[in-house]
Amino acid sequence: MNTADLGLPVAVPSTALFTDQYELTMLQAALRSGTGDRRSVFEVFTRRLPEGRRYGVVGGTGRVLDAVENFRFDETILGFLRERGILDEPTLEWLADYRFRGDIWGYPEGEVYFPGSPVMRVEGTFAEAVLLETVILSILNHDSAVAAAASRMSVAAGDRPLMEMGARRTHELSAVAASRAAYVGGFHTTSDLAAGFRYNIPTVGTSAHAFTLLHDTERDAFTAQVETLGSGTTLLVDTFDVTEAVRTAVEVAGPGLGAVRIDSGDLLLIAHRVRHQLDELGAGKTRIVVTSDLDEYAIASLAAAPVDAYGVGTQVVTGSGHPTCSMVYKLVARADGEEPGTPLRPVAKKSMGAKTSHGGRKWAARRVDEDGVAVAEVIGTGPVPAELADRQLLVPLVSAGKVVAREPLDAARDRHIAARDRLPLSATQLSRGEPVLPTEYV
Template structure:
């Protein structure tokens, strides 16, 4: 029988030593509120995309200290026996609220709020940040690429450029942000994402001639396949491709050289050969800037790999998980906050609302600690976990649709690729 992999040790050593010390001081069972937020948006970007919430819920379900985990901690002297006894019975029993996946966030947006005892909530810090920092970074980069591509589809194809598990998460985040498909079959299985792919240069090089390679691919996959035409000579490959597949050839892929010039030449050649409906797909280290530069080229779709899975220069979303309120000896929650130079935080249990202008576009991110409910404000925090049980699951398709809708309500300059300020201001009340 396959053992369900625990997520309990996807954490940092100091989470457990803090727990041990808090158990000894008696503070471990105080009610506490932790908050996930970004002090800034990386790379001068205008908005961030919430992604990974569903994966956080998956990890929470598997956050259990079984015999193997406890034996490891005991053998290596990580924590003492009273702490091991606590961990053996660990179950998160608190509440979690968060922005919905696909929604946007801005500096200081409280995208996830974790309420429970200190002991319960502090243990979730590292695994929560691991998921959200990765997935939000990928989704934010993917959203910029989708905006740059306009209505042209993008295939996610970065699996070989990152960790094997990160590749699956990246495919999920990219699809959420508007990519049309992925090359990763595990992502297809786990998240029902459409998959795509045909052949690499190795397939052409395997055969004695390019013609033989194309003949084999067409015989196997039919004329509605995509032939890679830049292994040798692009013009000759296009002639061979149309000669073999005829006007039903679905697409050709260009993976090197000056993509804009090559696409123009190939389009003219395809049209001259009567293959008016054959599409042109381009790949080769694309990012949002390269995609934007190809806007006027006769390109029908893109494949993006390395830049996507590395966040296009921002591989982390710069999210932090901070204690913002704790229970006093009188049983009340009081705000707490860091005063560190350059790393301040705002204390207090927060609620967040998005204010809209008369046209229904986003105008302000309002974060409150006063209980104020602004007239017309759209609440952003939704119940994800109640008394330890996940209640906020939703299909990935809903998050994808939410993101597509949210983007339409941004100010126009928010889609600019240049460095700038957040698209809307964050205000506090």
């Protein structure tokens, strides 16, 4: 399937160029030395969570599946690589036939993860698997960062809806992926039309100060908006004087006014005042929407305020201080020779510094206590202990090159909420802390 068939606003003829040059030159060297055919296992994991975070959230798995399916080298791309002198002819010929024919396992999207969790495992020949490194990491590092921030905001917001409104604060296509990841993390809607179009996320919108300023009076602006969008619309009330604007809003729209938005000032104080005023004006069902550089802490601080919904921009699309996840893609095992069936040998970097890793093809399982609450992330290379057999986290995503795990986005969102609910209570504290589960290697 080409992503264009999915109704992308952006047709991606191939994801093959979303790749660091060295993947291709390593391929060439491995093809020439014969080692390119060695069966290899790469794993994606992170050595640590962003400072103070208690859990990570896997985001982007569905996009990885699209990217792997579309990873092909057409004549245009081959021509570019030839003209730049990046690769020799035998390598270009090999790439012309390329498609990934191996297996990918991974934590399903929305699942939580911890330091060392093998969130994705790519198995195939070295040649076919090494090429996928860059694009897989791009997607998982970006989308998981946003999903993790969204999850914390969703905890802070409790039952109140969260609207993602950050398109203008990030690259126009990151924005689409960010809306998707925010939805996985627990957001409800997005302002980004491309995200609505591509991923069927419900879209919402209010109004901007420019619209009020365009008109001769605030009343004219409110009247124009209500006439065309109905009294259920959301009126922006902080262009001039909030109290006057709220009065005008209810006069224009009637007590059935859908909502008012407050985008500046002391939101806690103003929300209380506006609620009081709306109630006095008989608009007891008019909701209060707040926006204005909200993050999970600001949302939490408004828990006791009469706020009905939060619009979040910058902080969710930039991962609330952690715009990337530091996931890496490491060769953890490979065959000693080129013949099919040669046993795998664990491998790992051994140099000084903090960048060492655990070799070997890994399984992962989450151990739970008698109440079903998670107590440890268990990672191993040998046989899976019987008591963990049905607690395993890796599921097949691609088998012999075929995607086997496509699912609706709501499945990932539901999975995330369920997985988060099974973590120890301290997982959802916003304060800085250690990962809420220890990682055990067995």
